[in-house]
Every structure is written in C-alpha cells, then in structure tokens.
Amino acid sequence: MSGTIRYRMPDGAEIVSEDGSTVTMHVTLPSDDAGHFGRRCPSCKRIFRMHVEDYHALPDDLRLTCPYCCAEEDHGEFITEQQKDRAMAAAGEYAQQLVAGKLDEMFSVLARKVNSRRGAIRIKYSGGSSRTVRPRPLPPIVEEAPIRERQCAQCSNRYAVFGEHVACPVCGPFRPRVMAEDALEAQEVALAALDQVPDAVLAQLREAGSLERTAAGALGSVVSILETFLKQTFLDRVTGGDTLIVGKGNVFQRLDDAAQLYQDHLGVDLSSGMGTDEWDRLCLLYGIRHLATHANGVVDQKHLTRFPAHGFVLGQRVHVTLADAREAIQLARKLVGAVP
Ligand SMILES: [Zn+2]
Ligand SMILES: [Zn+2]
Known part of the structure; x- marks a missing residue:
C-alpha cells in the first residue's frame, strides 16, 4: 500500500x-x-x-x-x-x-x-x-x-x-576466585589513580581527610572481598557448609575463625599457605580496620590483647594509611592463592 x-x-x-x-x-x-x-x-x-x-x-x-x-x-x-x-x-x-x-x-x-x-x-x-x-x-x-x-x-x-x-x-x-582477583585489581587501580594526582591537590585531600577515608574504604573493601571469596568457596566445597556456619555471624570476616573452618572441613591451612608472617600482618590490618569501623579508630583492650607486641597504647587513635590499604590488597591476593 x-x-x-x-x-x-x-x-x-x-x-x-x-x-x-x-x-x-x-x-x-x-x-x-x-x-x-x-x-x-x-x-x-x-x-x-x-x-x-x-x-x-x-x-x-x-x-x-x-x-x-x-x-x-x-x-x-x-x-x-x-x-x-x-x-x-x-x-x-x-x-x-x-x-x-x-x-x-x-x-x-x-x-x-x-x-x-x-x-x-x-x-x-x-x-x-x-x-x-x-x-x-x-x-x-x-x-x-x-x-x-x-x-x-x-x-x-x-x-x-x-x-x-x-x-x-x-x-x-564468575567463580569466587576470579571475582576476588578482579575486585582486588579494581581496588588497586583505584588507589593507583592517586599517583596521578598533583602534589598540591594531594595535600588538600590529605588535609580534608579524604586520603584517610579512601584508605579505610579500600581496606574495608578488601575485607568484604575476602569474606565473599572465603564464604563462597567454603559453601561450594563443603557439603552442608551452610548449616555449619549457622549462628556464627559474619564468620568469614574473622580470619582466625575462617581459618579454623577451612582447617576442620577442607584440610586447608590458610596461614601457612600464604606464609605466617603475611597472615599475622593481614590479621593486624583486619584489627585496625575493625577499630576504624567500630570504634572510631580508638585502641581498646580487646585490640591490645589480640596484638600485644605492636606498641599500641590504650585509647590511642590509629588510622588506616594508603600503604596499609595497598599492603592489604597484596596480602589478600596471597590468601586467595593459598586456597588450592
Ligand atoms: Zn564469558
Ligand atoms: Zn545490573
């Protein structure tokens, strides 16, 4: 027509x-x-x-x-x-x-x-x-x-x-490992972008507290990434794994508890797998992140007891540095690599 x-x-x-x-x-x-x-x-x-x-x-x-x-x-x-x-x-x-x-x-x-x-x-x-x-x-x-x-x-x-x-x-x-590696890389790229920022702007950001917040955010992301990775891998491989973690809260946010689950049910030793020095260092960064998130960075008795030999003082305020965040990303990669 x-x-x-x-x-x-x-x-x-x-x-x-x-x-x-x-x-x-x-x-x-x-x-x-x-x-x-x-x-x-x-x-x-x-x-x-x-x-x-x-x-x-x-x-x-x-x-x-x-x-x-x-x-x-x-x-x-x-x-x-x-x-x-x-x-x-x-x-x-x-x-x-x-x-x-x-x-x-x-x-x-x-x-x-x-x-x-x-x-x-x-x-x-x-x-x-x-x-x-x-x-x-x-x-x-x-x-x-x-x-x-x-x-x-x-x-x-x-x-x-x-x-x-x-x-x-x-x-x-993605499989949990690919997802974790990609997420860690994204965090690394985000932090690397700061290297391109001119010194004068960087100084302003530092003064405004933005760098500290960025570092704390990146460290928090590393904890979340590892939590997802450890949890998903555990549930994928352990039959009835979901019932094993009932009532344990965010167990995969607590490295020692997660390590115990991996040891007991998968026969995997996470700390020796990534290196005990590195494991201790990652635990310490988790501790600092915990303080930053839940106690405004102020060192409490629990933190002192858990990390006695690091020179912390009760009531002292600690903060997350960019170096901490970068180190956490590298350590997280090692931990992911430690899971066979
Ligand atoms: Zn594809
Ligand atoms: Zn969508």
Whole structure:
C-alpha cells in the first residue's frame, strides 16, 4: 500500500521491511574508539560496554548477564538511554515521511479526480517529492567509557566495566576466585589513580581527610572481598557448609575463625599457605580496620590483647594509611592463592 512512498532515512537507519503495520528497521549503534558500545542493565541501571565485533558473532537470541548485579535478560533489554533516543529518532523520521507520503498520495488522487471532471475548478498539486526530503541526522552516541578492556577467560568476549564486577556479560557469574582477583585489581587501580594526582591537590585531600577515608574504604573493601571469596568457596566445597556456619555471624570476616573452618572441613591451612608472617600482618590490618569501623579508630583492650607486641597504647587513635590499604590488597591476593 505504501509502496509508492520512497523513504529517505538518515545515515545509520535503514528500513528492512514493511509488512502491514509492522516495520522492521536497522539502526546502527556506533561504537567508540575502543570498538565498544554501551549496554545498560535493566535492573540496576548501571552501564557496561561490549566489543561490537564480538557481540555480532553472538546468537540472536542472546541473553545477557549484568556484570554488576547478575540480572539476566534478553539482550534487547540492555539498550542505553542514548541508544533508545537514536532508535526513536529513526522511528520518528520514518513516521514523519510515512504521514507526508500518505498525504501526498491522497492529494494526488484528489487532484486527478477533480481534474478529470471537466469543471471550472482545477487542482494543481506538485506534492512532496522524496527529492525534497532531508532527513535529520540521527543523534550521536556519546557515552562515558572505561579505559581498560577485559576479556573473559572462558568465552573470550571483550567488554569494559566501571569498578568491580562479578559476572561476564555472556557466560554469567564468575567463580569466587576470579571475582576476588578482579575486585582486588579494581581496588588497586583505584588507589593507583592517586599517583596521578598533583602534589598540591594531594595535600588538600590529605588535609580534608579524604586520603584517610579512601584508605579505610579500600581496606574495608578488601575485607568484604575476602569474606565473599572465603564464604563462597567454603559453601561450594563443603557439603552442608551452610548449616555449619549457622549462628556464627559474619564468620568469614574473622580470619582466625575462617581459618579454623577451612582447617576442620577442607584440610586447608590458610596461614601457612600464604606464609605466617603475611597472615599475622593481614590479621593486624583486619584489627585496625575493625577499630576504624567500630570504634572510631580508638585502641581498646580487646585490640591490645589480640596484638600485644605492636606498641599500641590504650585509647590511642590509629588510622588506616594508603600503604596499609595497598599492603592489604597484596596480602589478600596471597590468601586467595593459598586456597588450592
Ligand atoms: Zn545490573
Ligand atoms: Zn564469558
């Protein structure tokens, strides 16, 4: 019916077919300099990016996993706002030309009918020829992009994420070890960014307490990363492991208790596995983190008793340094490596 309408679509949009009221259109989603294009999780709304070439090789009925929250949906659900705007602009252009084309058809028919009746009235209709249509360019896509590209060791797909992530968008949730290593690396990269900050700005940050908060945050993250790793690995490997930890609170946040569970049920000696000096050092950093989180950094009797030979004074305030945070990341890597 609309075969007479000749559409002129903007660059990046192409009408593939018209079947009744169904129109199929291809709209390109331009990739960035790294060859990535954006994906937005329909659940947590966070953005990640995927390599466009790898993506094209994936099946049409692909389901994606959000690398941050593990929500799994059809890949079409992962459209970003800017991609949606671009698709809507293409659809709008089509609709506009469709309406103009229909009016053109109607007036042409009307003109022919009137003119065929030899009356005094004649209609001259020159119409909106497709030559006069100048489609508006589609809006470009300018989305924030992470610098570092990742490649899944399992499926080889390339993608980029902001911060820590827990799943490959294509093959799903990581094993605990991969997740922990990635999270530790993300912490390391975040701290390394401080090396690029000019000294004057760094001094201001130090004065405002930002560096101390950053260090404490990084150390807290290391504790959480290890807790997740130790817990998940334990539950994966020990049958009935979940009942063993009932009533034990955040047992995997307490290194000595976690070590006992590993010894008793997996026959793994975490402290000798990573080196006892390193183990003691990690325990001490956990102790400092505990004070920073629960006692405003003020040394209490429990801390003194647990770490007698470190020169702490009751009531003294300790704080987490960037060196502490960096050391904790390295020690955490060793601990992860100590689990066979
Ligand atoms: Zn998500
Ligand atoms: Zn993968």
